[in-house]
Amino acid sequence: MPPRAELEVEEQGPATAKVTVSQRSKYARPRARVQFRNTHGFVGLSAGALVLAAIGATYWCATQRTSRLRDALCMMGCVASLVTTYTGIKIIDQAPRQTVVLSRPFAVIPPHRDAFHRTSYSIFYLCMRIAWNITSSYSLHGKQSWIWGSVLLRYAWSKFIPSKTVDWTNGNTWIFIVPMALGLSVDALMQLPGIQCTSTEFGTACWNDDIVTQLDLLWILLSGLVIAFVFTVAFRGVMSVKHCYWGAALVVWLIVGHLASKCLLFLRSTIENIMSIVQFSGPVQIG
Incomplete structure (x- = not known):
């Protein structure tokens, strides 16, 4: 701060002086609320580039090589996404606790730190799904598929199902938490081998091959990385947090709409097949 003699002041009284607004903006040095770390920033950019390259390769790779x-x-x-998430958790305390993005007609107050944890869990989940799809394409896992499906289902229910302390009057719960909980829980349930494939009116369909494909998982992973980055930039004051929030909400609901349009027929056929099996087996008679 420069000496008082170097500032233009307005005389307000014998013992008071006021710095002009232009000088305040000149000498003020607002501190960024979120600071990039070298490892986090570099790995984050690498993760985005690698996932984008994987998406391109998924579109155009046809031969075995x-x-x-x-x-x-x-x-x-x-791997880069997991490292990015791990390094991001270390600086999560630099983010604001919450922001009021809407007050009327209902309150929408996203708790940013909790949201980042939920995003981290979803990135872990997506990476596990992508890795499993790759390993299962090279070998049949047999009983390991049941173990994998059970573990993934337990993970999804423990990390994404809303707890008893969730605020149901907060619009953020319905905009982000509920659709993420439903989508990831249903996807985890469909990893159980017994219900992965079903017969539809268009033929046999499998969840991982025809509904939520590897390409879908990669696009969702890239969306999560981009949303996390944009929020980080917004916390530094580069852009509006409200605009960032509603943009992220639009992306989430576009993903929900895309996947819902693909899975509704599959889920209906799966339920019908299960009901037909139950009705065919009939009641069990003892004695």
Whole structure:
């Protein structure tokens, strides 16, 4: 701060002086609320680039040799995403606790730190799904598939199902928490081998091959990385947090709409097949 003699002041009284607004903005040095770390920033950019490259490779790789390149890019993108998430958790305390993005007609107050934890859990989940798809394409897991499905279902229910302390009057719960909980829980349930495939009016369909494909998982992973980055930039004052929030909400609901349009027929056919099996087996008679 420069000496008082170097500032233009307005005489307000014998013992008071006021710095003009232009001088306040000149000498004020607002501190960024979120600071990038070298490791976090570099790995974050690498993760985005690798996932984007994996998406491109998934579109254009058709031969066995190029499919190995695609799988390698997917695995490297997942590893970089996990490292980005881990390093981001270390600086989460620099983010604001919450922001009021809407007060009327209902309150929408996103708790940013809790939201980042939930985003981290979803990135972990997506990376596990992508890695499992790659490993299962090279070998049949048998009983391991049941273990995998059970573990993934337990993880989804413990991390994404709203707890008893959730505020149901907060619009953020319905905008983000509920759709993420439903989508990830249903996807985890469909990892159980007994219900992964079903017969529809268009033929046999499998969840991981025809509904939530590897390409869908990669796009969702890239969306999560971009949303996390944009929020980080917004916390530094580069852009509006409200605009960032509603943009992220639009992306989430576009993903929900895309996947819902693909899975409704599958889920209906699965339920009908299960009901037909139950009715065919009939009641069990004892004695």
